[in-house]
Amino acid sequence: MPGDEEKEFDDLRLLLDTVHQRSGLDFREYAFSSLRRRVARAVRETGxxxxxxLHLRLKSDGQALDYLIRQLTVHTTAxxxxxxFFRVLREQVVPVLKTYPFVRLWVAGCSTGEEVYSLSILLHEEGIAERCRIYATDLSENVLERARAGVFPLAAMQEYSRNYQLAGGxxxxxxxxxxxxxxxxxRRHLRDNVVFGTHNLVSDASFNEFHLILCRxxxxxxxxxxxxxxxxxxxxxxxxxxFLGLGRSEAVRFTAYRDCYDTIDAKERVFRKIK
Ligand SMILES: C[S@@+](CC[C@H](N)C(=O)[O-])C[C@H]1O[C@@H](n2cnc3c(N)ncnc32)[C@H](O)[C@@H]1O
Known part of the structure; x- marks a missing residue:
């Protein structure tokens, strides 16, 4: 019913205003459908x-705020x-990166680090890791801590090993x-060339000039x-x-920057800035 939907939207908006005021994190421009599902789950799980x-609870309970913030972000990765995508990086992007004396890469929204270790492995195998620096950032300090540790479940290794072979490992x-x-x-050497740090894509500015940005x-x-x-x-x-690498459902085509990039691989969403 439109009236109910409007109320739900207003309640959600007020909740996100409070999250913003109390944590500095602004989710108000995140996709409504996903927010709605995540908040509904938080309502259920907080009883x-x-x-x-839930909004009332947040005002008096700091733990509930932390819990909700964790619920609002999706950390799925592999x-x-x-x-x-990594095959395209290896075959079409790395040969260009090899022509630079020093290479800066930014993995924005790196979650628990799986993508960063994958990139680092690829750069080592291609013999350029020593002149590369990867800046790996995320909104959440919790996931960055796990990324820094480099510890992952043994049970996932079969799938990761298969992915690695398919990526040209x-x-x-x-x-x-x-x-x-x-x-x-x-192995430790895989993070020697990585700087992990918090960066919020909603509110933080650029902090360097990069030869490759992944935001997938x-x-x-x-x-x-x-x-x-x-x-x-x-x-x-x-x-x-x-170069810019995006996720499978993301594009530059629908943005004001569509003419600023050549498409390197349409399926794997790899683009190159031309102006
Ligand atoms: C689904 S994961 C993607 C991880 C990885 N890039 C991949 O494709 O496997 C999305 C990550 O983006 C982070 N994120 C969400 N909003 C963000 C923001 N405003 N600034 C920086 N990172 C953000 C989340 O914390 C989460 O770790």
Whole structure:
């Protein structure tokens, strides 16, 4: 019913205003459908009656605020996720990166780090890791802590190993980690060239000029105007002829920057800034 929907939208908006005031994190321009599902789950799991009830709880309970913030962000990730994407990086992007004396890369929205370790492995195999620096950022300090540790569940390694081989991996994947009964730890040298830090794509400015930016499966959760602002940030942050890698459902085609990029691979969403 339109009246009910309007009320739900208003309640959600008030809740997100409070989240913003109390944490500094602004989710008000995230996609409504995803927010709605996530807040509904938080209502159920906190045993509150509805969005207003959850809102009231947030005002007096700091833990409920932290919990809601964790619920509002999706951290799903995998090593060599979409192996074809990493194949395109290896075959079409890295040969260009090799022509630079020093290479800066930015993984924006890196979650728990699987994408960063994948990129680092690829750069090592291509012999350029030593002159690369990867800046790996996320909104959430919790996930960055896990990324820095480089510890991942052993159970995921079969899938990651398969992805790695499909992405053109050169050695047995197990060469990159040591395992115990439940987890694996990735080799230290893979993070020697990585700087992990918080950066919020909603509110923080550019902090360097990059030859490659990966921002995959992050903007899909943003409304159009916010996507547009993040595209402006990336465009400003790329050197001319720098590369941009997006997720499978993300594009530059519908933004004001569509004419600023050549498409390197349409399926894998790899673009190159031309102006
Ligand atoms: C679905 S994960 C994607 C991880 C990885 N890029 C991949 O494709 O596998 C989205 C990540 O974006 C982060 N994120 C969401 N909003 C953000 C923002 N405003 N600024 C920076 N990171 C954000 C989330 O915390 C989450 O870790």
């Amino acid at each position: 509150t009656e509805n969005v207003s009830g 090593m060599f996720r979409d192996p074809g 050169r050695v047995p994947f197990s060469d990159y980690f040591t395992a115990d009964t439940e987890s694996v730890i990735f 499966n992050v903007m899909i959760y943003f409304q159009r105007e916010l996507q547009e602002r993040v595209h402006a940030l990336f465009h400003d942050s790329l050197v001319t002829f720098g």
